Amino acid sequence: MSDKFQLELKKLKDYTLEMGEFSVGMFTDSLKALKDMDEVLAEEVHDRKKKLAYYSNKIDEETLRMLTLYQPVASDIRLISCISQMNTSLYRLGRNGKDIAQLTTSLPNTPHLKVFNSICHMAEYVTEMINDALESFKTEDPSKLLDLEKRDNYVDDLQEAIFRESFTYMMEDNRNISRCIEYVMISRYLERMGDHACLMGEKIYFMIEGKKLEFH
Amino acid sequence: MENHETILETKKLNLFYGDKQALIDVDLSVYKNHVTALIGPSGCGKSTLIRCFNRMNDLVSDCRIEGQVIYHDQNLYSPAVDVVHMRKKIGMVFQQPNPFPKSIYDNVAYGPRVHGIKDKKILDGIVEKSLMQAALWDEVHDRLDDPAMGLSGGQQQRLCIARTLAVEPEIILMDEPCSALDPIATAKIESLIDDLKKEYTVIIVTHSMSQASRVSDFTGFMYLGKMIEFGETEKIFTSPDEELTNNYITGRFG
Numbered sequence A: 001m002s003d004k005f006q007l008e009l010k011k012l013k014d015y016t017l018e019m020g021e022f023s024v025g026m027f028t029d030s031l032k033a034l035k036d037m038d039e040v041l042a043e044e045v046h047d048r049k050k051k052l053a054y055y056s057n058k059i060d061e062e063t064l065r066m067l068t069l070y071q072p073v074a075s076d077i078r079l080i081s082c083i084s085q086m087n088t089s090l091y092r093l094g095r096n097g098k099d100i101a102q103l104t105t106s107l108p109n110t111p112h113l114k115v116f117n118s119i120c121h122m123a124e125y126v127t128e129m130i131n132d133a134l135e136s137f138k139t140e141d142p143s144k145l146l147d148l149e150k151r152d153n154y155v156d157d158l159q160e161a162i163f164r165e166s167f168t169y170m171m172e173d174n175r176n177i178s179r180c181i182e183y184v185m186i187s188r189y190l191e192r193m194g195d196h197a198c199l200m201g202e203k204i205y206f207m208i209e210g211k212k213l214e215f216h
Numbered sequence B: 001m002e003n004h005e006t007i008l009e010t011k012k013l014n015l016f017y018g019d020k021q022a023l024i025d026v027d028l029s030v031y032k033n034h035v036t037a038l039i040g041p042s043g044c045g046k047s048t049l050i051r052c053f054n055r056m057n058d059l060v061s062d063c064r065i066e067g068q069v070i071y072h073d074q075n076l077y078s079p080a081v082d083v084v085h086m087r088k089k090i091g092m093v094f095q096q097p098n099p100f101p102k103s104i105y106d107n108v109a110y111g112p113r114v115h116g117i118k119d120k121k122i123l124d125g126i127v128e129k130s131l132m133q134a135a136l137w138d139e140v141h142d143r144l145d146d147p148a149m150g151l152s153g154g155q156q157q158r159l160c161i162a163r164t165l166a167v168e169p170e171i172i173l174m175d176e177p178c179s180a181l182d183p184i185a186t187a188k189i190e191s192l193i194d195d196l197k198k199e200y201t202v203i204i205v206t207h208s209m210s211q212a213s214r215v216s217d218f219t220g221f222m223y224l225g226k227m228i229e230f231g232e233t234e235k236i237f238t239s240p241d242e243e244l245t246n247n248y249i250t251g252r253f254g
């Protein structure tokens, strides 16, 4: 197909990477706001949802337009179908950032409990998985995708542990309840984000290699 | 691919026009009751290859062939082959619709007559059946004696398909059958091809990637006389093994 198409495809890929950065930003900033109990930052993250939706709609429109106009095949269709999945996943990632930010502003700011350290660790871990997926998408080097499933299993274990620990805190003292519910919810969001890193990873791997890599 | 029956097969097929080599070590299996598409840039040898399947290249004076084309356990190029009978079994439809300057009826009845059928009732039956199979019957049944040249391009092409079907071939070769047709006529031929594979095996050369992906089950990509890649159409168009295939079908060259 034409150079015009290749140029547009390149632009769409860059735009997807831009959205990736934006969504990861919402996500990490929401956790930062939670950690520092920074309501101003939380509000600001919450407001970024409009721009997030704009990114997502734009990518939706562009992929549909390019499918219609150019009927892409082979590596081109693999790229577009990958971008479509990434759009869904990155949108969810940003929305989770928004939701975490909302918790920060709506729940009482009692001091964090020790279990919060596990939340921070889990958040960093999941963020790295997502960044590795984005990096592979950018460089078309699949090596960092191969152990995503293993890493996702670890994320599941972390969620379990946080759930159990939070539960113990709630039993101990019912003033811990609101914080602990918050932790349980957030660990659930984080666990979902691990899944999305895998979903993106599968599509990115297929985009690069033309072969399936299935995580279970 | 393993569980498909091979109907036609080339083995290390090499073809030379004078000292210019047009096919290089082509190995290809054509599966029965499936549609095989041949794609590749202009001059890569698609027409040359498809013409080997019914020995049309015999007509080219300085054309030389090495290797084999196996059809029903027999090399098509062995001296024992009855070329007339073989061409009956392996029919060809060309790029330009080329009906004879005769009536619609006579065009379809031509082949059977050549093969000795004279009985009017039998011929009537063959003409009706062939025109039905070529999805043309409804449009022409009340004017079978009209000149074929009066039909539209798309109708003429379906008439040529009917003419090929009339002698009950096993394999139908089509060299860019839609390139002279508008999108509606093209769509008709494409859906016809899909129907035909129930009874026949179709090999189609096309320049349209979307046509190859729509109508075929298997696709062979050729480049500079070589069969670069052959496989299931879906695989070729989503994740071809060869970079060259990928670059061609995504339009990075050609």
Ligand SMILES: Nc1ncnc2c1ncn2[C@@H]1O[C@H](COP(=O)(O)OP(=O)(O)OP(=O)(O)O)[C@@H](O)[C@H]1O
Binding pocket: B017, B020, B022, B040, B041, B042, B043, B044, B045, B046, B047, B048, B049, B060
């Ligand atoms: N009769 C002939 N005499 C000499 N050379 C020929 C003859 N027919 C074809 N060739 C050459 O053989 C090569 C393959 O030609 P062929 O017609 O098979 O290509 P093709 O893939 O069908 O191209 P196109 O897509 O343009 O129809 C070309 O280099 C062509 O010039």
Ligand SMILES: [Mg+2]
Binding pocket: B046, B047, B048, B175, B205
């Ligand atoms: Mg040709």
